Amino acid sequence: MTFATRLNAAILRTGSVTCVGLDPRLAQLPKPLRDLVTGDRKDLAAAAYTQFCCEIIDVVADLVPCVKPQAAFFEQLGPAGMVSLGEVISHANRAGLIVITDGKRNDIGSTATAYADAYLGSSEPNRSPWGSDSLTVSPYLGRDSLEPFVEVCDLRAAGIFVLVKTSNPGGGYLQDLSVDGKTIYQSVAELVTELNRPRLDADGYGPVGAVVGATYPEQLVELRKAMPHSILLVPGFGAQGGSADDVRAALDANGTGAVVNSSRHIIFAHKREEFSVAADESNWQDAVRAATLQMNEQLKG
Numbered sequence: 003m004t005f006a007t008r009l010n011a012a013i014l015r016t017g018s019v020t021c022v023g024l025d026p027r028l029a030q031l032p033k034p035l036r037d038l039v040t041g042d043r044k045d046l047a048a049a050a051y052t053q054f055c056c057e058i059i060d061v062v063a064d065l066v067p068c069v070k071p072q073a074a075f076f077e078q079l080g081p082a083g084m085v086s087l088g089e090v091i092s093h094a095n096r097a098g099l100i101v102i103t104d105g106k107r108n109d110i111g112s113t114a115t116a117y118a119d120a121y122l123g124s125s126e127p128n129r130s131p132w133g134s135d136s137l138t139v140s141p142y143l144g145r146d147s148l149e150p151f152v153e154v155c156d157l158r159a160a161g162i163f164v165l166v167k168t169s170n171p172g173g174g175y176l177q178d179l180s181v182d183g184k185t186i187y188q189s190v191a192e193l194v195t196e197l198n199r200p201r202l203d204a205d206g207y208g209p210v211g212a213v214v215g216a217t218y219p220e221q222l223v224e225l226r227k228a229m230p231h232s233i234l235l236v237p238g239f240g241a242q243g244g245s246a247d248d249v250r251a252a253l254d255a256n257g258t259g260a261v262v263n264s265s266r267h268i269i270f271a272h273k274r275e276e277f278s279v280a281a282d283e284s285n286w287q288d289a290v291r292a293a294t295l296q297m298n299e300q301l302k303g
């Protein structure tokens with residue numbers, strides 16, 4: 003089964019398009035986990051990140067199709083953090099969740115192949131060392147930098163999400179520039195569609211997904227039409243201000259074809275007043291589950 007087929011099937015099975023972002027930050031961990039970390043001990047912080055993310059995975063595994071570990075927060079801890087990232091991805095694999103590793107990788111073609119070999123694929127016998135099902139990638143180095151990823155996607159039934167229109171306020175500095183009558187993000191969208199066209203599944207989706215921010219709802223409508231074969235990864239919901247109304251256009255007529263990421267609003271829900279937890283934050287997992295259920299409901303409404 004291709005990556006797109008698996009992700010759309012997981013959306014239908016869970017009845018959810020929520021993607022839970024795993025972005026651990028030491029200062030915001032629930033108190034019982036923060037207390038495990040003394041001084042500047044990166045090994046202890048990494049162990050706390052593993053426990054935190056694995057418990058989140060356990061709490062949301064029956065509610066959502068996928069999780070998105072953000073590599074940056076693990077890399078911050080050095081080698082111990084990378085071990086933690088590997089453990090978190092393996093735990094998500096075992097829980098049956100599709101893993102989108104958010105690493106925003108890319109380089110010249112020969113190096114892109116190494117990134118693709120490293121991060122993509124979870125199907126035997128070509129299991130990748132990281133075991134993620136998909137990876138976010140930058141299009142900045144051009145078509146020949148994306149093709150090695152697509153080739154590995156073909157071999158391993160994996161997927162990529164190309165940065166097309168990002169959620170941050172400054173993304174338009176390059177993405178909205180007009181060249182030859184179209185914006186850079188429109189050109190990237192065309193490239194994404196070209197790469198997908200020869201490799202569509204029965205539902206018309208290919209392995210080349212696209213990142214389009216919830217914070218740009220008008221462009222989301224435009225880009226859904228421009229990339230009919232791409233699963234959209236839509237970050238920017240919740241903490242960055244994106245709402246359910248903003249993201250609805252990302253979905254196809256079957257309610258599939260897109261996943262909406264929320265990181266801080268879900269994983270640090272114990273900090274949100276509406277999800278009150280005990281003073282010692284010992285039941286922080288209840289807040290994570292409640293916030294996930296709330297997001298599922300909002301996206302259905």
Ligand SMILES: O=c1ccn([C@@H]2O[C@H](COP(=O)(O)O)[C@@H](O)[C@H]2O)c(=O)[nH]1
Pocket residue numbers: 023025072104167168169170213214215237238239240241242263264265266267
């Ligand atoms: O355009 C983009 C691409 C990636 N991200 C990443 O998604 C999450 C968002 O976290 P929140 O806490 O829900 O704001 C984070 O890992 C970003 O690096 C994005 O926000 N926008």
